Amino acid sequence: MRLAGKIALVSGGASGIGRAEAVLFAAEGAAVMIGDLQEPQASEVVDEIVSAGGRASFVKLDVRDAMAWEEAVSATESEFGPVTVLGNNAGTNFRVGWEEQTVEMWQTVLDVNLSGTYNGIRAAVPSMRKAGGGSIINIASSAALKQGGGGPAYATSKTAVVGLSRNAALAHAGDNIRVNALCPGHVDTPFIRGSQPHSENTWDTDIANPDNYARRMERQPLAIGRLQSGEDIAYGALFLASDESSTVTGATIAIDGGSTLL
Numbered sequence: 368m369r370l371a372g373k374i375a376l377v378s379g380g381a382s383g384i385g386r387a388e389a390v391l392f393a394a395e396g397a398a399v400m401i402g403d404l405q406e407p408q409a410s411e412v413v414d415e416i417v418s419a420g421g422r423a424s425f426v427k428l429d430v431r432d433a434m435a436w437e438e439a440v441s442a443t444e445s446e447f448g449p450v451t452v453l454g455n456n457a458g459t460n461f462r463v464g465w466e467e468q469t470v471e472m473w474q475t476v477l478d479v480n481l482s483g484t485y486n487g488i489r490a491a492v493p494s495m496r497k498a499g500g501g502s503i504i505n506i507a508s509s510a511a512l513k514q515g516g517g518g519p520a521y522a523t524s525k526t527a528v529v530g531l532s533r534n535a536a537l538a539h540a541g542d543n544i545r546v547n548a549l550c551p552g553h554v555d556t557p558f559i560r561g562s563q564p565h566s567e568n569t570w571d572t573d574i575a576n577p578d579n580y581a582r583r584m585e586r587q588p589l590a591i592g593r594l595q596s597g598e599d600i601a602y603g604a605l606f607l608a609s610d611e612s613s614t615v616t617g618a619t620i621a622i623d624g625g626s627t628l629l
């Protein structure tokens with residue numbers, strides 16, 4: 368029960384890394400509010416947590432909408448109490464290069480990945496102040512640590528999430544609010560498996576295509592015999608959410624099977 372007494376708001380908790388985070392946080396004693404666009408999938412996660420004896424609920428949230436974030440924080444406070452952990456997981460991408468990328472694609476990726484994270488921090492901080500502190504875990508990407516990953520908008524948005532995390536960490540340190548960024552590598556989720564409606568994949572990029580799976584394995588040097596899972600990242604988030612990391616702030620932590628070493 369490493370998160371006993373914590374109240375977590377988890378964006379993108381219906382799928383992939385956010386889902387693994389929500390389930391693990393609840394198993395470790397946190398009450399979890401899932402904020403996501405995908406209602407049926409999020410309800411499944413809530414059911415899974417509640418059947419296992421945990422506490423969870425769902426609020427519909429489009430992370431691009433600052434007002435919706437404020438409502439999500441209010442809903443969390445009404446149901447469980449002030450937010451003490453914020454997991455910013457919601458993310459999107461169009462897997463295109465410079466030639467194919469449109470201005471609309473650029474804007475969508477920046478809106479979800481960067482503004483969505485900013486909106487979450489902005490909404491959660493007043494709630495965390497009421498609780499006497501908190502921990503914000505922003506999911507960036509190994510694309511922020513080395514050039515090129517995921518196309519221009521994605522790499523830019525994730526690099527900016529690292530900068531935003533450092534800025535917010537210093538700004539809110541006086542309130543005992545910690546802000547850190549995690550940089551996952553190649554994680555086997557619907558995001559890169561082609562089944563995610565908010566992120567476009569084609570057969571050329573989808574890891575359901577064995578050639579793509581193999582290509583990504585070549586870019587992950589650690590010999591674990593598989594790409595990373597959502598749980599691999601959630602365990603890092605668990606450390607950052609818990610009091611074990613009570614002096615860790617402004618950090619950028621790669622959890623990437625060594626992919627940024629290449």
Ligand SMILES: NC(=O)c1ccc[n+]([C@@H]2O[C@H](COP(=O)([O-])OP(=O)(O)OC[C@H]3O[C@@H](n4cnc5c(N)ncnc54)[C@H](O)[C@@H]3O)[C@@H](O)[C@H]2O)c1
Binds near residue numbers: 381
């Ligand atoms: N999978 C990877 O290889 C990988 C690697 C590095 C970083 N990441 C990052 O990890 C995070 C989670 O990705 P994942 O792999 O779990 O993907 P996923 O597609 O499985 O989950 C993303 C979730 O975000 C939600 N979402 C998307 N847009 C939203 C919006 N506007 N408002 C609210 N919710 C929204 C989706 O509904 C979905 O539930 C993303 O920020 C992604 O960029 C993923």
